[in-house]
Amino acid sequence: MVLCIPIKITRPVFYPPMKLIVQIPAYNEEATIAQVIHDVPRELPGFDAVEILVIDDGSRDGTVAEAQAAGADYILSLGYNRGLAFAFQVGLDACLRQGADVIVNTDGDHQYSGEYIGALVRPILEQQADLVIGDRQVEQVKHFSPQKRLLERFGSWIVRMVSGTTVPDAPSGFRAYSCEAALRLFVTSDFSYTLDNLIQAGKRGLHVAHLPIATNPTRPSKLHRGSWHFIKRQGATIVRAYATYEPLKTFFYLSLPFLVVAAVLFTRLLIIFLSRDFSLPGNVQSLIVAVMALIVGFLVMIFGLLADRIADSRRLLEEILYRLRRQEYQATNRDRSVQ
Numbered sequence: 001m002v003l004c005i006p007i008k009i010t011r012p013v014f015y016p017p018m019k020l021i022v023q024i025p026a027y028n029e030e031a032t033i034a035q036v037i038h039d040v041p042r043e044l045p046g047f048d049a050v051e052i053l054v055i056d057d058g059s060r061d062g063t064v065a066e067a068q069a070a071g072a073d074y075i076l077s078l079g080y081n082r083g084l085a086f087a088f089q090v091g092l093d094a095c096l097r098q099g100a101d102v103i104v105n106t107d108g109d110h111q112y113s114g115e116y117i118g119a120l121v122r123p124i125l126e127q128q129a130d131l132v133i134g135d136r137q138v139e140q141v142k143h144f145s146p147q148k149r150l151l152e153r154f155g156s157w158i159v160r161m162v163s164g165t166t167v168p169d170a171p172s173g174f175r176a177y178s179c180e181a182a183l184r185l186f187v188t189s190d191f192s193y194t195l196d197n198l199i200q201a202g203k204r205g206l207h208v209a210h211l212p213i214a215t216n217p218t219r220p221s222k223l224h225r226g227s228w229h230f231i232k233r234q235g236a237t238i239v240r241a242y243a244t245y246e247p248l249k250t251f252f253y254l255s256l257p258f259l260v261v262a263a264v265l266f267t268r269l270l271i272i273f274l275s276r277d278f279s280l281p282g283n284v285q286s287l288i289v290a291v292m293a294l295i296v297g298f299l300v301m302i303f304g305l306l307a308d309r310i311a312d313s314r315r316l317l318e319e320i321l322y323r324l325r326r327q328e329y330q331a332t333n334r335d336r337s338v339q
């Protein structure tokens with residue numbers, strides 16, 4: 001039986017049992033993981049089951065024991081530390097294998113309150129969204145430094161521009177995925193999944209919603225290791241994602257300075273040429289620079305065309321991956337109705 005209901009198709013008359021899995025990527029979170037697990041509501045309107053998956057990213061403390069004692073349904077141990085982006089993707093795949101219809105991601109440091117999970121998944125249940133992001137309303141978070149607040153707001157603004165979504169808090173880790181979104185999206189960044197996933201979702205036309213939430217004060221972020229580190233890693237993710245989805249635009253913007261220099265120099269040379277009896281005395285250097293700028297500008301545009309072709313192939317690969325995952329999902333969940 002197909003449990004994943006594709007977007008824009010009205011619900012079947014027969015409602016299959018709905019399962020929500022809350023996944024928690026955790027790296028050395030023994031102090032807070034139990035609190036996060038206890039905070040997850042085990043009964044929610046619209047779901048027959050709410051389960052919890054902890055992805056232990058090679059923790060060297062008592063995270064696993066704490067999670068087990070607190071009642072986590074599944075613990076996925078990655079063995080050694082693979083980083084948040086990897087842990088997140090492996091978690092989504094595991095949730096799909098367990099037959100999740102909706103997946104919520106929350107952090108192991110108890111930054112996010114379980115009380116918002118019901119509201120977070122509602123737009124997905126109502127088929128109004130594929131991805132819902134918890135908006136921490138960063139400007140009001142007192143335990144963030146002014147610098148961090150500014151960075152996060154600026155970063156979110158860039159992501160909105162790039163992705164074409166309206167999400168106010170792009171790096172938020174509190175988010176809900178419909179089964180369709182989890183099957184379609186995949187993380188390519190090795191730093192964090194948050195921006196990567198959001199840009200993919202926006203560019204591939206998934207519906208992205210957001211919900212204002214309040215957050216709990218927590219330990220300092222382990223990902224945000226200083227502003228420069230954060231800008232470098234997240235900046236690289238945004239530039240890569242934009243170039244992947246908009247190669248023609250990206251390479252056109254890159255070629256523009258060269259073409260402008262060439263145009264200005266050629267115009268100047270033309271004026272000199274016409275006003276000095278069709279000769280260009282003493283302007284060989286300008287001519288060389290103009291020709292070089294023109295060549296580089298055109299080469300960059302040609303790279304854009306190549307990148308555009310590669311992006312086309314990637315689109316096909318994405319579709320193949322989606323269909324493969326969907327088949328796996330249907331195969332592993334064929335007998336869910338008898339559970």
Ligand SMILES: Nc1nc2c(ncn2[C@@H]2O[C@H](COP(=O)(O)OP(=O)(O)O)[C@@H](O)[C@H]2O)c(=O)[nH]1
Nearest residue numbers: 025026027057083084087107108109221222223
């Ligand atoms: N920093 C970090 N966090 C990880 C890793 N693997 C999983 N996580 C989890 O990712 C979540 C977010 O990390 P955190 O340091 O709170 O970053 P924040 O989102 O900036 O607050 C937490 O639940 C971590 O336990 C890892 O390798 N490094």
Ligand SMILES: [Mg+2]
Nearest residue numbers: 107109111221
């Ligand atoms: Mg945190």
